[in-house]
Amino acid sequence: KAGVTQTPRYLIKTRGQQVTLSCSPISGHRSVSWYQQTPGQGLQFLFEYFSETQRNKGNFPGRFSGRQFSNSRSEMNVSTLELGDSALYLCASSLPRTVEETQYFGPGTRLLVL
Amino acid sequence: DQQVKQNSPSLSVQEGRISILNCDYTNSMFDYFLWYKKYPAEGPTFLISISSIKDKNEDGRFTVFLNKSAKHLSLHIVPSQPGDSAVYFCAASEAEGGSRLTFGEGTQLTVNP
Numbered sequence: 001k002a003g004v005t006q007t008p009r010y011l012i013k014t015r016g017q018q019v020t021l022s023c024s025p026i027s028g029h030r031s032v033s034w035y036q037q038t039p040g041q042g043l044q045f046l047f048e049y050f051s052e053t054q055r056n057k058g059n060f061p062g063r064f065s066g067r068q069f070s071n072s073r074s075e076m077n078v079s080t081l082e083l084g085d086s087a088l089y090l091c092a093s094s095l096p097r098t099v100e101e102t103q104y105f106g107p108g109t110r111l112l113v114l
Numbered sequence: 115d116q117q118v119k120q121n122s123p124s125l126s127v128q129e130g131r132i133s134i135l136n137c138d139y140t141n142s143m144f145d146y147f148l149w150y151k152k153y154p155a156e157g158p159t160f161l162i163s164i165s166s167i168k169d170k171n172e173d174g175r176f177t178v179f180l181n182k183s184a185k186h187l188s189l190h191i192v193p194s195q196p197g198d199s200a201v202y203f204c205a206a207s208e209a210e211g212g213s214r215l216t217f218g219e220g221t222q223l224t225v226n227p
Contacts, residue, residue, distance in 0.1 A: 004157070031213045043158075043203065043217040056214045090157050094213050101146050101165075103213055105157035 002027065004093050004106035012112045018079040021109045025072050025093030031055075032074040033103060034066060037088040046089075049074050050096070078111075086113045117141045118206050120218035128226055133191040135221050137204030140185065144206040148215070149178060149189045151200045158203055162189070194225045 005024045013019050025032050033056075034046040045058040049068035066076045072093075078085055088110050092103035119138045127133045135149075145166040150158035164171040164178045164187065171178050177190045191198055204218040 006157075033213050033215070035215075035217075042219050043205075043215075045214050045216070048213050050213075058214075088155070092157075092213075092215075101207065101213075102148065102160055102163055103215060104160060105150075107157045108155070110155065 004091055004104055006089075006091050006106040006109050008109060009107065010110045010112075012114065013081050014114050015081055015083060017081050018077065019081060019111060021076045021089055021091075021111075023074045023076070023091030023093075023106060025074070025091075026104055029093035029095055029104075030072050031094045031096065031103075032068055032072065033092045033094075034074070034076050035090040035092065036060075037090060037108070038084075038086075043090070046076070081113045083113050086111060115140070116219075117144075118204055118216050118218040120202075120204055120221050122221050123219070124222040124224070126224045126226060127194050129196055130193045133189075133194045133198065133223055133225065135189040135191075135202050135204075135223065137187050137189075137218050138185060139187075139206055141206070141208070141216070142185070143208040144216075145209045146207045147178070147180060147187050148205045148207075149176075150203045150205060151198075152203060152220070153200050161202075191223075194223075196225050196227050198225050199223055 031050045033048040048056040068074045088108045092105045094103045148163040149161045152158045201220045205215040
């Protein structure tokens, strides 16, 4: 079974631009969560999507948004990029929590904002 | 507030010996705990998990212990191997939190040959 895939793997943007990251979950997984990893803040939860609906949201500004499609693929968008948005963005997928509670992570997208 | 804490940023052990990584939590609503291993520029790899109804779970060389009264869990790796060198993250989730994971800061484990 293929794992979680994320595209692109690396991205360089400048301040003020926007960016869209993509995540394809493991086949059969319907929950997709996004996390940001930075050296100073560690791994921080951004949001979770389940059945095309945002089910959970972390403490990030509204510039960070996401969506999920009917095939469970998810996208994350960051508008008006700031230098502090430079980070590794990780996507994780899982079955509905009542079935299995383990999240499996993709390799991440490394975003550098100049 | 840091709801999941890993107080040791680093740990160094000799090959063949036991590695013990510790994690403390403050949120009594957490009911599921996981350990992940992570290499630089890669996503975390799931290692082992434990539900709050158990106090021990074993998988090969990896054993996780949960002490609910102390709000403490630990990961034991026996025997440690050089390939185990990585950053280990403890994570927790709540029954009503969906799939949201709260992570500790991580512990860098170095296993010396």
